[in-house]
Amino acid sequence: MEQDNKRDNNHSPFNEDNYTHNIRKNNERKLDRRSFMKTLVGAAGVFAVSTLPWGALAAKELTGLKKKPYQPLKIADIRSLRVGDAVEFAYPGEHDSTLLIRLGENEYKAYQNACTHLKCPVFWSKEQSEMVCPCHHGIFDARTGAPTAGPPRRPLPEVLLKEDQGAIYAIGVKRYEA
Incomplete structure (x- = not known):
């Protein structure tokens, strides 16, 4: 049971x-x-x-x-640009803001002017002879594009230039090298 x-x-x-x-x-x-x-x-x-x-x-x-093909773009006539002046233009695309700076009599540099930290716009300070990002006080060397102060760690992308018949042309974007 x-x-x-x-x-x-x-x-x-x-x-x-x-x-x-x-x-x-x-x-x-x-x-x-x-x-x-x-x-x-x-x-x-x-x-x-x-x-x-x-x-x-x-x-x-x-x-x-x-290799990306870039179309040449006339930026400015040399006569209209004094030493220490800067010109803003769009290159390589219409939404890519770029800054051309005349550093010397025959010395020109152009950089995409979006800060490499957080893409804030970078401005040319003629008085200090440097490129400044106002968002986080980033400063870039105008001759090399390298950061000299602030949080940015990478240089600004450089736009390749060519001088032809009294004008400055953008002809490409230099590749970033680590």
Whole structure:
């Protein structure tokens, strides 16, 4: 009698050969753990393979293997620009603000004037002969574009210039070298 009252935990309380009593046998375990993991790994693989072309383009851009064609752009006539003056222009695109500075009689420098810290605009200070970012007091050397004070750590991107027939032309953007 005592053995009849004992519960037998090794048997199902229902007379079924299913995993659980509420799953229909025909549709049982359509997506079990193994199938789910296979689907997950397959989806991750498809995602990884689909990003390869973009990674290749980024690597090509960062290593400089792809040379960008830049259109020459006339910035200013030399006669209209005195030593110590600066001219703002857009290069290489219409939304890329750039600053040309005449440092000496035959010395010109141009930099994209977005601070390398947080992209605030950089201004030419003729009195101090330096480029200043007012957001966090960043200062850049006008001859090299390198930061001399403040939080910026990278130099400003330099725009390549050409002097031709009494005018200054922008002809490209110098690649950043670490």
